Amino acid sequence: MLIEIPQVFSSDEVLQLRQQLDERPWIDGNQTSGELAATRKRNQQLSKDDPVAQALGQLIMDRLLAHPLFVSAALPLEFYPPLFNRYQGRQTFGYHIDNAIRTTENGMVRTDLSATLFLSEPDSYEGGELVIQDTYGQQRVKLSAGSLVLYPSTSLHQVTPVTVGERTSAFMWLQSMIRDEGQRRILFQLDQSIQTLTAQQADAQQIFNLSGIYHNLLRRWSEL
Structure with a gap:
């Protein structure tokens, strides 16, 4: 990427x-x-x-x-x-x-x-x-x-x-924090989608759900 x-x-x-x-x-x-x-x-x-x-x-x-x-x-x-x-x-x-x-x-x-x-x-x-x-x-x-x-x-x-x-x-x-390039790409694309939806004032519950998925993936894949 x-x-x-x-x-x-x-x-x-x-x-x-x-x-x-x-x-x-x-x-x-x-x-x-x-x-x-x-x-x-x-x-x-x-x-x-x-x-x-x-x-x-x-x-x-x-x-x-x-x-x-x-x-x-x-x-x-x-x-x-x-x-x-x-x-x-x-x-x-x-x-x-x-x-x-x-x-x-x-x-x-x-x-x-x-x-x-x-x-x-x-x-x-x-x-x-x-x-x-x-x-x-x-x-x-x-x-x-x-x-x-x-x-x-x-x-x-x-x-x-x-x-x-x-x-x-x-x-x-x-x-x-994410060693694997493919996993970094997924997290980047997901984060950019969340930011776009937030800027568009999309459904708050959907943004909340996507944010939860993002952080759970970050928790699973990070090396911290």
């Missing part, structure tokens, strides 16, 4: 984020790669220990945890804090699958979901599409600055070469 979440940050907020990010020292992205990824990855990143990157990463997590669509789709349990990368001068990241386990200061995070928050406007660079292979075929994603795409970490994906301009983004992984 691939979910696009528009305008997590406004244009003005993205501008403020970029001003802070662009002033930081960028390093070779392969300093954070494993041996296999290093053969496919050509980009720059901010160090995960950079204090500005850490503060902006926390801002992103706080914003996402307050976003109803993100919470509905991800049912987040634990984040691997956001990192920041940029591509320019034909830099790219070839097809790969993200590592299953990431280590944080608080322990291990199983990467159920991956997310990219775009921080460059799509008309400011050429190339740089996030190409994701999923059950519905190849999905090509290039969103407006401030928008985010969420997709299963099991997906084969790549970032195509940036031939003109610069592509800056935040990327992150998270462990969901």
